Amino acid sequence: MRYLSVCLNVVFVAIICLALSITTIVPVSADTGFRNWIKEFRPVAVKSGVSPRVYDEVFRAFTAPDSKTVEKLGSQAEFKLKIWDYLDSAVSEAQVRNGRAMRVQYSSELDIIERKFGVDRDVVLAVWGIETRYGERMGDHNVIHALATLAYAAPRRKKFWRSELINALKIVQAGHIKSTAMNGSWAGAMGHTQFMPSSWKGYAADYNNDGKKDIWTSVPDALASTANYLARHGWQTGKTWGYEVKLPPGFNTKLAGKDGITLAKWQSMGVRRVNGSGFPRGSDRAVLKLLSGKNGPAFLMLKNFYVIKRYNNADSYALAVGHLADRIAGYGPFAKAWPRGYVPLNEAGRMEVQRILKRLGYYDGEIDGAIGSGSRAAIENWQRASGLKPDSRPSQKLLASLRKA
Numbered sequence: 001m002r003y004l005s006v007c008l009n010v011v012f013v014a015i016i017c018l019a020l021s022i023t024t025i026v027p028v029s030a031d032t033g034f035r036n037w038i039k040e041f042r043p044v045a046v047k048s049g050v051s052p053r054v055y056d057e058v059f060r061a062f063t064a065p066d067s068k069t070v071e072k073l074g075s076q077a078e079f080k081l082k083i084w085d086y087l088d089s090a091v092s093e094a095q096v097r098n099g100r101a102m103r104v105q106y107s108s109e110l111d112i113i114e115r116k117f118g119v120d121r122d123v124v125l126a127v128w129g130i131e132t133r134y135g136e137r138m139g140d141h142n143v144i145h146a147l148a149t150l151a152y153a154a155p156r157r158k159k160f161w162r163s164e165l166i167n168a169l170k171i172v173q174a175g176h177i178k179s180t181a182m183n184g185s186w187a188g189a190m191g192h193t194q195f196m197p198s199s200w201k202g203y204a205a206d207y208n209n210d211g212k213k214d215i216w217t218s219v220p221d222a223l224a225s226t227a228n229y230l231a232r233h234g235w236q237t238g239k240t241w242g243y244e245v246k247l248p249p250g251f252n253t254k255l256a257g258k259d260g261i262t263l264a265k266w267q268s269m270g271v272r273r274v275n276g277s278g279f280p281r282g283s284d285r286a287v288l289k290l291l292s293g294k295n296g297p298a299f300l301m302l303k304n305f306y307v308i309k310r311y312n313n314a315d316s317y318a319l320a321v322g323h324l325a326d327r328i329a330g331y332g333p334f335a336k337a338w339p340r341g342y343v344p345l346n347e348a349g350r351m352e353v354q355r356i357l358k359r360l361g362y363y364d365g366e367i368d369g370a371i372g373s374g375s376r377a378a379i380e381n382w383q384r385a386s387g388l389k390p391d392s393r394p395s396q397k398l399l400a401s402l403r404k405a
């Protein structure tokens with residue numbers, strides 16, 4: 001109900017602005033509701049320990065809500081990708097290549113971080129790669145602006161947004177980063193490793209001991225923060241996240257998801273690693289996961305898989321982090337193919353798809369071989385216009401027909 005009234009207010013103000021702009025010049029940034037909210041929230045923030053000086057200084061820059069955050073709020077739930085489509089982009093050839101380059105570039109820092117926190121360097125790198133493409137996509141929102149917008153206009157979890165906003169203001173107040181450099185996502189996830197301000201408060205680390213936990217501009221601080229986060233959530237040093245396994249014929253797949261079964265027990269039931277080697281620690285418990293049904297790859301997940309999920313509570317996310325870590329370390333792709341229903345393209349093929357769609361005027365994004373929502377929409381639009389089934393799949397069949405276009 002409250003959201004509805006806020007929305008109506010926003011619409012109402014917009015209409016008034018539009019009406020006025022016909023006859024007078026009204027700054028588009030003028031938003032009385034938001035500015036009043038900033039005034040009203042000031043004593044709340046001050047009571048929580050934010051200094052009035054910092055508050056006024058930070059908010060001087062913001063007189064209207066972050067319009068891109070408002071846009072995200074109003075849009076439908078994100079398109080749900082199939083797990084293989086998600087993994088294609090999260091663990092692409094480019095992600096592996098860049099991860100390996102970062103492994104070399106930051107090797108001395110990673111030595112120290114690994115020793116201090118006991119978390120495998122490749123997992124730390126994989127989190128960084130998946131969260132922000134190794135720092136390339138930290139988000140172009142000012143975190144305080146975005147959080148204030150959410151605290152002001154979000155339909156739900158206002159208490160959460162307010163508390164994250166206060167945490168963010170306190171980070172600025174303590175001098176870790178200038179408010180203008182506090183970049184992140186529209187929902188307030190910050191810097192290289194996309195910590196929410198509350199996670200920053202609990203787990204950010206100061207690698208270089210300069211008194212600043214700077215996850216925005218210091219890669220070592222950000223990597224140490226991720227390692228600390230995983231360590232504090234129970235990372236088991238020297239162990240992996242899980243194994244791809246092969247199930248014996250006629251295996252009872254109802255055991256998938258069941259807790260408390262040891263690797264030795266799985267072994268006795270005929271479950272084997274795809275590479276043929278045994279499980280190093282039979283007494284460790286593992287959960288069988290069939291993330292795309294019984295026709296896709298099967299995995300035995302260990303404790304560290306669930307530690308990764310503390311970063312982002314989705315099986316597909318934790319699998320992507322674990323798999324990217326393995327690929328950075330030099331291991332190969334999964335042995336069993338996903339039940340996609342189409343033959344996928346490699347990186348060169350996906351780039352060719354983007355290039356042709358660009359030439360045909362359907363695509364204006366980057367030629368990077370990452371098939372995200374922009375590429376998918378372009379594929380679908382071209383398929384529609386060409387009288388083909390609009391499945392938006394980056395398949396070999398698609399490339400074959402595009403080559404003839």
Ligand SMILES: [Ca+2]
Pocket residue numbers: 205206207208209210211212213214218221
């Ligand atoms: Ca630092």
